[in-house]
Amino acid sequence: MTTHPQEATERSSHAVVSRRRLLALAGAGTIAGMTAATAIDAGTRPAHAATAVPGEDEPGQGPTPTFAVVTDTHANADQPARLDLLARVFDSIAERDPSFVLNCGDVADYGGEAAYGAYLETIPDSLQDRMRHVPGNHDVRWDVNAAQLYRELFGPAPYSFDMSGLHVVGLDPTQLLQEPGNFGPGHLDWIARDLRDAAPSVLFLHFPLGADHYYLNDQDALFATVADLPVRAIFAGHVHRETVYRFNGFTQVTGSASRNEAVYYWVERHVDDGHPVLRVTSVRVDAAGTETAEEMTTIPLSGNGEGRLLRPRRVVIDRSGGPAVTVRVDAGRDATPAGVHAQVYPQHVFGGRSAGSWIDLAATGRSRWWSGEVAVADLPPGMHRMQLRVVGGDGATYETTQRFEIPRIDSTPHSRWTVELAGSIQGALAERDGVVLAASTGGVVAAVDAARGRTEWQRELGPVYRAAAFTDDGSTVYLPSSDHRLYALDAQSGADRWSLDVGDPVLSAPQVTAIDGTETVIFSAGTTLHAVAAADGTQIWAADLRGFFAGRVACDGERVYAGSGDGYAHAFDAGTGERLWTFNTTTRQDTYGRLLYGPWDDTVELLPEGLVLFATVTTTFAVDRASGEERWRVAAGCMYPASRLIDDGALLLADEWGAFHLVDPATGVAAWRTELGARTLNAGPVVAGGTAWTVATTGLMAGVDLATGDMVHQLQVGPANTFSTPVVVDGTFVFGDQDGMLHGIDLP
Structure with a gap:
């Protein structure tokens, strides 16, 4: 057992920034106002920027646009040297007086107030209302604010604006709580409408496209969407290096990370031999403020485009x-x-x-x-x-x-039915009495008959990113939402029983348990752990988790066990919420490192013999429930996919790299280990008979024989990524994917 470090630690002057100060730094809402007209689900072509860009005129008129591009700024209040680089970059850009500035994402190491405040402090006042941002994976991967703070500061995406005959589009294929990108049908429809009658267009986003990049699972769908549309240039980041790639009618430029060196990209429109082009130059600024410029490429704005x-x-x-x-x-x-x-x-x-x-x-x-x-x-x-x-x-x-x-063979699982929900099905599925409950990031909740794929009821709430939970009798189901509420619905009809606004996005899976004879729902929101009465949502207690937690707690009636983004596992008194012990899961010392390598997204599990299981991205620990002392560990990152005790008492561990481990829960010694050949994040295994079934992140469905560890069944269901733990109901395997499809698969 370890004690938690002193809470009142010395922080840099950038770290303490009020919400009001953040909004003031971001231009008193000017940036957010610029993008407020965006709407992915709108039925018509979306409006462009609501506030004028400095120097903006009607298309084809006005001054020649010039703009700067930065990417991967990775602001961190604990990294002053990095902030000095950013200040040097933005001071240089301000001297050039651009029409606007594009930031291609990973604005900060993670989406917290201190990091965004530190970033905004580096931008001169003269540039504040010219900044245009899109988020990167770092901005949303560990975001306790569910992108709410990002949108307040920088505005929602996608969005677009026009200036002097140039159409600029900011795209956002990032996925909250996940690493890779995915546009999804709604975003692609928005792009098609926005570009339908557009001038020559510049796209900017975080993830690069093509050229052996596979950060976006449906980038091929984007290519098909824009195939006959006037896209001529793409600016991207993520890879932290300069590249130029000419393909599919446009030229893509990726940039070096401004977190590593004082570098940005200056773009001017010129006319070469009677044809409009964008000339792109890389600019590096040394410590004395001296600039070194080197031309990278010239991008045609007319004609058929590069490679079309x-x-x-x-x-x-x-x-x-x-x-x-x-x-x-x-x-x-x-x-x-x-x-x-x-x-x-x-x-x-x-x-x-x-x-x-x-x-x-x-x-x-x-x-x-x-x-x-x-x-x-x-x-x-x-x-x-x-x-x-x-x-x-x-x-x-x-x-x-x-x-x-x-082609499938006789023993291959095969599709029985599909149901589509708006958004992505990211949270684990829940099941009672043959009915599967699925919820989406689009805010759709559906109860679907597993045998026939018939929707019993459907309704809309706020966006849902994690699993629902039923009461023991199956009469009520609880859903977490990023709209700050925990919802209690009648399981038979979907009607409201109650909802509770806790003031922060609810990004954890609720756990329903009995404490002192009272049915209780335990969940986290923000950095607070809440215990409420299952009957009416009355607060029983709240405890400080000291960090972000998007997983699911475990409770044995005496103690509640939770992971946290502070790098510790915690045990609380189930009746009062008093902290009983903490267990250190990582040797990292900095705030960012402890978040990444701590149990921030762990599905905590109870083990026999008085043990509890915690996991990070590198290590899985069995800890004594009473004392907080470590009993065993395995060098496997089993945090994301939930593990499972099977009927013979063995523990089935699944790690994010696609390996199954069958271990003795008392010792951690493995009986066998099997590689799936594909990564598994968040979608843990389910057991039917003697087979463990899972769907890898790649859409690969696999069945593993529990006795031998042999892979006995495989089916590539489709190209969509999967992060949702499935269920098995009377021989039907049901899972959801990031394209919003709920699949019913007949097992052999």
Whole structure:
């Protein structure tokens, strides 16, 4: 057991910033006002910026626009040297007097008031109303504010504005509490409407596209959406390095991180040989304020765009039943490719980068067709994507994908039904009496009959990111929402029983338990742990968690066990909320490091013999419930996917890298270990008979024999990422994905 460090620690002068001061630094709401007209779900083309950009005129008129681009600023109140770099960058930009400034995300290390306050303090007053932001994964991954503070300071996204014939669009494919990006159908519809009648357009977002980047799971859907729209330039970050990639009609520029060096990108519109272009220059500023500028690229704003004429006219994938498929690509009449390449889309590369395993297709005589064989023998049955890359003689490229299916066999699970909800199904599913309860980030809650896929009832609440929980008798269900409320609904009808506003986003899964004979709901919101009466929401007690917690507590009737973003596991008296002990889960010392490597998103589990299980991204611990003393540990990051005790008393651990471990809960000694070959985040295993079933983050459904650890079933359900723990109901496996689809799968 370890004690918690002194709460009143010395912090930098940037760390204490009031909400009012933050809004004042952000231009007294000017930035938020700029983007308030955005609406993903609107039925018409969205309005552009509501407040004028300095120097803005009607399209085609007015001054020539100039703008600056920064990315990966990663402000951190505990890192003054990094803040000095940012101040140097923004002072240099201010001297150049741009029309606007784009920040491509990862504004801060994590989305807290101190970090955003430190960032805003580095921006001169003259630039405040010219700043345009989009969030990065760091801004939303560990965000106790559920992006609420970000939106107050910088405005919602997506959004767009026009200036002097240039259309600028800020995109936001980030996913709260998750690492990779995903647009989803609603965001893509917004993009299509916004760009339909637009001038030559510049997109900026955090994650780069194409060029062996796989940070966005549905980037191919974005390519299809903008294929005939006037996108000419993309600015992105995330990779912390300078690159230029010309493909699909536009030029993409990624930038070095301003957290590492005083660097930014200066963009001017010019006319070259009668054609409008954007000239992009990298600018580095040394400690004395001296600038070193180097031209990076020139981006055409007119014509067909870079690589657009290489778009394949037709793609045919011929599956004859052998170990390979034949891929044939019609390059079209107007294209003269230097090469055509194909590979199975590397779905297993989750939120990362991969050079891939490309196959060169061959031109067939004087025909427009290119063809070759791609190996598929190792692919599981189900739906896959073939990625295609057509490269021109000048290096410009066109990227696209084509779906194809590996046939199922008799023993393969197969789809029975699907139900679509608005938003993403990110929280674990819950089930009672054959009815599955699913809730989405779009605020839709649905009770679905598992056998038939029929929706019994549906209603709208605030956005839901974590699992619901039932009372023991199944009469009431509790849902956490980022709108600051815990909702209690009648499980049969969905009608309100009560709701409780706790003043902060509820981003944890509620736990229903009995304490001193009273049915109690325990959950966290902000950095506070709440215990309320299940019957009416009356507060029983509240305790300070000292950090962000998005997981689920465990309770044995005597103590409540919770993880926290302060790097500690905590035990509280179940009746009073008094802190009984803390357990240190990480050796990291800085606030940011303790958050990342602490049990901030752990589903805490009770073990036999008086133990409780805590996990981080690196280590899983069994701790004595009474004393807080460690009993055993395993070097496996089992925080995100929930673990599970099975009928014979063994403990099934699942780690985020796709490994299952069957261990003795008393000692942690493993009986076997199995690799799924794909990562598993948040979606833990469920057990039916002697098989453990899961859906990996990649959409791979897998069944593992509990006796041997052998993988006995596989099905690639589709391309959508999955973070939601499934349920099994009478032979039907039900899971939800990030595209908002609820799937009912027949088990063999």
